[in-house]
Amino acid sequence: MSALLELSRVTAFYGESQALFGVDLQVGEGEAVALMGRNGMGKTTTIRTIMRMLRHSDGSIRFSGRDLGPLASHRVARAGIGLVPEGRRCFAPLSVEENLVSAARSGPWDIAAVTRLFPRLGERLSQKAGLLSGGEQQMLAIGRALMTNPRLLILDEATEGLAPVVRQEIWAAIRDLKSAGLSILVVDKSIRELASVADRCVVLEKGESVWAGATGDLTHDVTARYLGV
Amino acid sequence: MFRETTVNTALVAILVAVPLVAQAAGEPFIITLATKVAIFAMAGVGLNIALGYGGLVSFGHAAFFGIGGYAAGILASHAQSYTPLMTWPFAIGGTQQMLIIWPVALAASGIAALVIGALSLRTSGVYFIMITLAFAQMVFYFAVSWPAYGGEDGLPIYVRDKFPGLNTLDPLQFFAVAFACFLLAVLVSVVLSRSRFGLALQGARQNVERVRAVGIDPYRLRLVAFVISGMITGLAGALYADLNRFVSPSMLSWQTSGEIMVFVILGGVGRHFGPLAGAALFILLEHELGSVSEYWQFLLGLLLLLVVLFAHGGLIGVLTRRPHRD
Structure with missing residues (x-):
């Protein structure tokens, strides 16, 4: 499988303090990868570096063979x-439809496709995003993010703080996206749910990738050591 | 309370009715006041695109208002004196045709907005306010010290510029011109705010990173909005010069920037017809209270304070009891 996203020995700083000490990460075409680690280990920082919201100082980040650095x-x-950023905030003063339109780029994902994936959004197209429930805002x-017709979808804590029923709905949607062939990089706390989606896992510890492998190989030993479960 | 469309329709109906009644009653001065409302409202519609939708608190829109005004004044003055505007590299003469003056006013204010915006938008918050003010002051002092076009004394337009098929010297016909321009500006603002561009602009006001995450460069987005905003205010300036048949640096002063901002805030930030409500109230107060006391602006200040403190949606918000845009 060819790597769609490839991070190699990525380091990054917040001002003077180093946050990433060497992250290796690959997401193949059509693959779902879980980025795991305890709080403060650099998961969100890694995502911010991929999105160029934070500059990396060393190593390389390539997407589809292209250097994202510059x-x-x-x-x-x-x-x-x-x-899909952490905290799931949408553009609160805009309606659901306006939120979707603001991001639209041509491709198979349009409003009809999004409302097929999340029928609840279809019922609330004219409602202000700020008045939606937490789960609906996440959807x-x-x-x-899908309206931009991405080749890789990054989900940062997509189900955090949501009711269990809503979580199930969102995980089901993520599984649908995966089976439709979308490449996914996902960060979450629920190892069980991650395991149901991810082909592979990468574990971060103090800003460094310390374990990578197939989800099936994620032993109790690894989870106990790095994830505290 | 009332729906926003009802309020908007009523406002526009009043704006049309007042000059018609004034014409019948033989009160041309009232028609001039209504024309002033339409022009000020249009300047406000321009600022509202930057301020209301983009959240860009520009304290320098007088620059565009004045540049539009000077475009009209300079072209007219050359036409009146039969002197060419320039002779090299090719000869350009003045003109008194509004249909030529307007594109020039739009282009001049647009270019000014592009330059001012390109530099100002690298900052944000209070720095943005200050830097837009500083640019406007630069233009102001330039106009004051430029003797070729009247300097501090300003520049008269002896005969109002012409519009094909109309007699612009007739107050009612000139009102019709200004009113049509105002409606067109509102239309631009409505279409813009509902487009993907306008939605992203409103999104950027809330969170810049989320806009970037969907592949949009917020800097370019805001710059385009700022330019469109400046152009509309610039065209209003050209009309204002024709209304007064006079252009002076006072159109470029920071008080003018403040007044345009007052129209927007008084009427309701981010509402299509807010500037009309704001400008109408402003002119009404100026006219009614101005004859009672020269300190009428004290009451305007008090009113503005009340609106800012208690009526977040401005006048339109009070009338519709909806503090937020529909």
């Missing part, structure tokens, strides 16, 4: 990486 943040999105955030 690109501005919005160019990375245009190159085909859709981000909208995913929908908005």
Whole structure:
């Protein structure tokens, strides 16, 4: 499988303090990869570096063979990486439809396709995004990322703080996206759910990738050591 | 309370009715006041695109208003004196045709907005406010110290510029011209705010990173909005010069920037017809209270304070009881 996204020995700083000490990560075409690690180990920082919201100082980040290093943040999105940011905030004053339209780029994902994936959004197209429930806002955030017609979807803590029923709905949607062939990089706390989606896992510890392998090989030993479960 | 469309329709109906009634009653001065409302409202519609949708608090829109005004004044003054505007590399003369003056005013204010915006938009918050103010002041002092076009004394337009098929010297016909331009500006603002561009602009006001995450460069987005905003205000300036048949640096002063901002805030930030409500109230107060006391602006200040403190949606928000845009 050819690597769509490839990070190799990536280091990054927040001002003076080093946050990433060497992250290796690959996401293949059509593959789902889980980025795991305890709080503060650099998962979100890694994503911010991929999206060029934070410059890396060393190592390389390539997407579809192209070096992302010199690109501005919005160019990375245009190159085909859709981000569902942590905190799931949508554009609160805009309606659901307006949120989706604001991100639209031509491709198979349009409003009809997004509302097929999340029928709840279809029922609330004219409602203000700020008045949606947390789960609906998360669905909208995913929908908005899909409207850019990405080749790789990055989900940062997509189900955090949501009711179990809503989580199930979102995980089901993520599994649908995966089986439709979309490449996915996902960060989450629920190892069980991650395991149901991800082909492979990469574990971060203190800003460094310390374990990578097939999800099936994720032993209790690894999870206990790095994830504290 | 009322729906926003009802309020908007009523406002426009009043704006049309007032000059018609004034014409019948033989009160041309009232028609001039209504024309002033339409022109000020249009300047506000321009600023509203930057301020209301983009969240860009520009304290320098007088620059575009004045540049539009000077475009009209300079072209007219050359036409009046039969002197060419320039002779090299090719000869360009003045003109009194609005249909030529307007594109020039739009282009001049657009270029100014491009330059000012390109530099100002690298900053944000209070720095953005200050840097737009600083640019406007630069243009102001340039106009004051440029003797060729009247300097501090300003530049008269002896005969109002012409529009094909109309007698612009007739107050009602000139009102019709200004009113049509105002409606066109509102139309641009409505279409823009509902387009993908306008939605992203409103998104960027809330969170820049999320806009980047969907592949849009917020800097370019805002720059385009700022230019369109400046152009609309510039065209309003050209009309204002024709209304007064006079252009002076006061059109470029920071008080003018403040007044345009007052129209927008008083009427309701980010509402298509907010600037009309704001400008109408402003002119009404100026006219009614101005004859009572020269300190009428004290009451305007008080009113503005009340609107900012208690009526977040401005006048339109109060009338519709909806503090936020529909």
